[in-house]
Amino acid sequence: DVQLVESGGDLVQPGRSLRLSCAASGFTFRDYEMNWVRQAPGKGLEWVAYINSRGNTMYYGESVRGRFTVSRDNAENSLYLQMNSLRAEDTAVYYCARDGRLSGIRSLDFWGQGTLVSVSS
Amino acid sequence: DIQMTQSPSSLSASVGDRVTISCRASQSIRRYLNWFQQKAGKAPKLLIYGATSLHSGVPSRFSGSGSGTEFSLNISSLQPEDFATYYCQQVDSTPLTFGGGTKVELK
Numbered sequence: 001d002v003q004l005v006e007s008g009g010d011l012v013q014p015g016r017s018l019r020l021s022c023a024a025s026g027f028t029f030r031d032y033e034m035n036w037v038r039q040a041p042g043k044g045l046e047w048v049a050y051i052n053s054r055g056n057t058m059y060y061g062e063s064v065r066g067r068f069t070v071s072r073d074n075a076e077n078s079l080y081l082q083m084n085s086l087r088a089e090d091t092a093v094y095y096c097a098r099d100g101r102l103s104g105i106r107s108l109d110f111w112g113q114g115t116l117v118s119v120s121s
Numbered sequence: 122d123i124q125m126t127q128s129p130s131s132l133s134a135s136v137g138d139r140v141t142i143s144c145r146a147s148q149s150i151r152r153y154l155n156w157f158q159q160k161a162g163k164a165p166k167l168l169i170y171g172a173t174s175l176h177s178g179v180p181s182r183f184s185g186s187g188s189g190t191e192f193s194l195n196i197s198s199l200q201p202e203d204f205a206t207y208y209c210q211q212v213d214s215t216p217l218t219f220g221g222g223t224k225v226e227l228k
Contacts, residue, residue, distance in 0.1 A: 047210070102176070103171055111165055
C-alpha cells in the first residue's frame with residue numbers, strides 16, 4: 001500500500017528554521033512528482049511546493065518563495081521541505097502528497113497524515 | 122495566479138439529498154480541475170480528476186462536470202459518510218490553487 005509519513009513538525013520561534021521530512025513507501029518513489037500542501041488551523045488548503053521526479057525542477061507558492069526549499073532523496077525514498085525565516089502565518093499542518101499524473105493530469109492522489117508546525121514566540 | 126472561487130461556502134442537507142457544489146476559475150483552466158473531500162482531522166482524499174474522471178475507489182454517486190471556468194461536483198444521493206468539506210483545485214498552471222472549500226453539514 002502507498003504510504004506517506006511526514007515528520008519534523010515542531011513549535012519554533014519566528015525567524016527560525018525547520019526541516020520537514022516525508023518518508024514514502026509502497027510505490028516507486030523516483031517515478032513520481034511530489035508536493036507539499038499546508039492547512040492553517042481552521043482554514044482551507046494551500047499548495048506550497050512541487051518537485052519533479054528527478055529533483056531538478058521546483059515550483060513554490062508565492063507566500064513561501066525565497067524562504068522554503070523542497071528537495072528529495074530518491075535513494076532514501078524521502079521528500080523534504082526546508083523552511084527558513086518562519087513567520088506566525090506559516091503555522092499549519094503540512095502534508096506531503098504524491099502527484100499520480102492520472103491520465104496525464106496532475107492529481108494529488110495520495111496524502112500523508114500531516115505534521116504540525118507552530119510558529120510562535 | 123489563477124483564483125478559484127467555490128460556492129456555497131457551506132450547505133445543510135439530509136441523507137438522500139442531491140448536492141451540487143460549484144467552482145469557478147478566474148481564467149480558463151480547460152479541464153484541469155480536481156476535487157477533494159476532507160473530513161475533520163484527516164488528510165484530503167482525491168475524488169475527481171480532470172474535471173470528470175472518478176478516482177479509483179470513489180463511489181459512483183460522486184460526479185464532476187464542467188470545463189473552462191465553470192465546474193461542478195455533484196453527489197447524487199448524500200450518504201452519512203459524505204458529510205465533510207470539499208475543495209476544488211486547479212492544476213492547469215502553478216501555483217496550483219485551491220478553492221476556499223464547501224462544508225456539507227447535516228440538516
